[in-house]
Amino acid sequence: MRRKKRSLPQSAVVGTIHTLRGFKLAPKADVDWCEVRVDLLPRPPEPELLNGVKKPLILTVRRGDEGGGLALAEEVRAELYHEYLPLVDAVDIEARSLSALEGVVAAAKISGKLVVVSFHDFEGMPSSRRLRRIEKGARDDGADIVKVAAVTTGPRDVAVLLDFLDGAEGAASAMGMGELGRASRLLLAKAGSALNYGWLDKPQVPGQWQAEEFAALLRQA
Numbered sequence: 001m002r003r004k005k006r007s008l009p010q011s012a013v014v015g016t017i018h019t020l021r022g023f024k025l026a027p028k029a030d031v032d033w034c035e036v037r038v039d040l041l042p043r044p045p046e047p048e049l050l051n052g053v054k055k056p057l058i059l060t061v062r063r064g065d066e067g068g069g070l071a072l073a074e075e076v077r078a079e080l081y082h083e084y085l086p087l088v089d090a091v092d093i094e095a096r097s098l099s100a101l102e103g104v105v106a107a108a109k110i111s112g113k114l115v116v117v118s119f120h121d122f123e124g125m126p127s128s129r130r131l132r133r134i135e136k137g138a139r140d141d142g143a144d145i146v147k148v149a150a151v152t153t154g155p156r157d158v159a160v161l162l163d164f165l166d167g168a169e170g171a172a173s174a175m176g177m178g179e180l181g182r183a184s185r186l187l188l189a190k191a192g193s194a195l196n197y198g199w200l201d202k203p204q205v206p207g208q209w210q211a212e213e214f215a216a217l218l219r220q221a
């Protein structure tokens with residue numbers, strides 16, 4: 001598949017591919033984008049598998065402490081990003097890995113790929129001020145889209161994510177995990193979150209919708 005330069009997604013539903021079966025489901029799935037979680041797959045996928053998805057693709061290779069499945073040396077992780085870069089439309093890098101992977105961001109920019117910079121909090125909800133600082137740092141380092149996923153247990157947590165979207169200085173994504181995860185995802189996608197994740201094969205994060213169900217609900221919401 002030839003990869004043309006993508007414009008920024010708007011309220012797009014992303015189906016995550018984190019199992020080999022995910023590659024089979026993706027081509028027919030009624031979603032806007034797909035994400036390949038190379039770190040969660042049993043082995044690095046063959047290029048044909050990525051080409052077979054036939055949808056705009058995000059490449060993600062997370063470290064264990066970022067919610068990923070890989071305990072690899074940073075050079076190896078960078079190599080994986082470089083290897084798959086021509087086959088995708090965007091790369092997703094966790095904010096804390098930006099300095100280690102600055103070469104990947106540079107290569108993505110040169111080849112016209114979108115750069116998504118993510119921040120995850122699997123324990124709670126950061127303050128609005130902290131999220132704003134993270135956004136500023138990410139944009140300074142080249143982020144086209146800044147994405148936050150954090151635990152939403154009560155209305156205040158959802159409000160923090162809505163506020164993050166509302167005050168963002170460019171394209172942004174926000175989503176809850178846990179108790180109010182699903183409810184927050186519908187609301188945030190409707191409120192303009194650029195990328196909104198759901199599972200294709202099996203749940204990956206507490207609070208995700210099945211991706212096609214999510215897309216259908218959003219059309220009605």
Ligand SMILES: O=C1C[C@@](O)(C(=O)O)C[C@@H](O)[C@@H]1O
Nearest residue numbers: 016060118149175197205208
């Ligand atoms: O950053 C994200 C968002 C996510 O963690 C979620 O909460 O749906 C799912 C991940 O695969 C993706 O890289």
